[in-house]
Amino acid sequence: MLETINSVIAAISDVLYQPWFVPLFLIVSGIYFTFRCRFIQIRLFRDACKVIMEKPESEGSISSFGALMISTASRVGTGNIIGVSTAICLGGPGAIFWMWVTALLGGATAFIESTLAQIYKKRAPDGSCYGGPAYYMRDALGKRWMGVIFSVLIILIYAVGYNMLAAYNLQSTFSVFKFYHPVITPAFIGVILAFLFGVMVLGGAKRLASITEILVPFMGILYVLVSLLIICLNIRNVPGMFASIFRNAFDFQSVMGGFSGSCIMYGVKRGLYSNEAGMGSAPNAAATASVSHPAKQGLVQMLSVFIDTLLICTATAFMCLSTNVVPTEEIAGAVYVQNAIASTLGTVGPVFLAVAMMLFAFTTLLGNYSYCEGCLEFILHRSIKKHELLLFRLFATAIVFIGAIANAGLVWDTADMLQGMIVVVNVPTILILGGTAIRCLNDYVASRKRGENPVFHAKNIGIKEETDFWK
DSSP states (O other), rough: HHHHHHHHHHHHHHHHHHHTTHHHHHHHOOOHHHHHTTSSOOOHHHHHHTTTTTOOOOOSSHHOOOOHHHHHHHHSSGGGHHHHHHHHHHTTTTHHHHHHHHHHHHHHHHHHHHHHHHHHHHETTTTEEEOHHHHHHHTTTHHHHHHHHHHHHHIIIIIIIIIIHHHHHHHGGGGGTTTTOOOHHHEEEEEEEHHHHHHHHTOOHHHHHHHHHHHHHHHHHHHHHHHHHHHTTTTGGHHHHHHHHHHHHHOOHHHOGGGGGGGHHHHHHHHHHHOOOTTHHHHHHHHHBOOHHHHHHHHHHHHHIIIIIIIIIHHHHHHHTTTSSOOOGGGGGGGHHHHHHHHHHHHHHHHHHHHHHHHHHHHHHHHHTTTHHHHHHHHHTTTOOOHHHHHHHHHHHHHHHHHHHHHHHHHHHHHHHHHHHHHHHHHHHHHHHHHHHHHHHHHHHHHHHHHHHOOOOGGGGTTOSSOOOOO
8 A cells, every 4th residue: 555655646746756747837937037126136135134133123023133043043954965966866966066057047036936935925913924825825916725735735845745755765764773673663762852842832932933043053063164174174075076077067968868866866856845936935934034125024034045055965975075985875864874984983973863864853843843734824814722732743743753764765755746746836836926026126225325225115116906014
């Protein structure tokens, strides 16, 4: 039965990742928004760095930095380690180049979807804000049914697909240790991880924000520093590393011979898994920020894509490829990264990676879950009752345990399939509504040129729909 389910999921995933489907959606939309926003990734990069540290507009609300850390907690996770490793081992070193392309183009896409989420965000009874693609699908497009489909997919991919994958990736990190037992160890890790996750989700969104604001920067900085140390210790291999990346990336004869297993395909798949630009996930976090102008949070979320892929994923790639460890299909995943670290730092390497993975996986689980409750409320079209919320949290907790004991093929194929499906729903929507976000960007830039702190009013850019915050 399980094999049948796995084969069906794999077949659907293969169709979604044909060059004319999800890859085309992501690349075309990224190029389109990059030109429409006049290369915002470069032009307003400095602005993006500045607005991160702005205080929230209302006291007690989630700041731009807090919303950034929630979305980064989801983006920065096991995909930055295991995802990069599998991309290199299965697709070749050139997959890293195509991950970079996905991230650079995805920065503009992330700006559009997060700005739209800010424009159409809703006011909660306590004065805080919430929202996401489901709300701009309903309020701007007038298609609540589309928002319901999107919300169902968000819950499936984050509470199920990605959280199963995060739990699996964490337990797989321990497979190199002598004490590892293929049945007992995953179950033991699954119980601990599920227990910690269950305890934390009972604290709600503000606790999630406070936890991720501390853990994510610490985790990311430490990991990058260790990566830089390993790269420096293998500095002689760096020229050859770059040569292998670019040689493999442009080996189009090999790519055309088998696109589904090519560096381009793995670069797109793992780039999407890592930075999530175009999936409509980060806008759920972006909508919770209290800012004076929607474009500010759009810029912040654009920066999150760069932090994730161009910094942390690249750190993993360079750390591995600068060593003499040869990437093969047999060691794809945690083993390749552990072998690479161990080849330079010795036995401390696998221990460091296990600790890093525990932090990465835990913040990923929390960041992923933070998107789900709001989507469940949208589906129900009412507030979630206490017993319903408890059942949902118990379900999400059980999924974490199941992921730890599942097999690699099932968790990877499930995540790939679901993230492809959500791209197909979200990208056409933001292509239709993108003009609103671009007018919002122009309003922001005009205010900056006048030397003002940009303050947004919906009527200034011709928005006729009712908004809760921008009157």
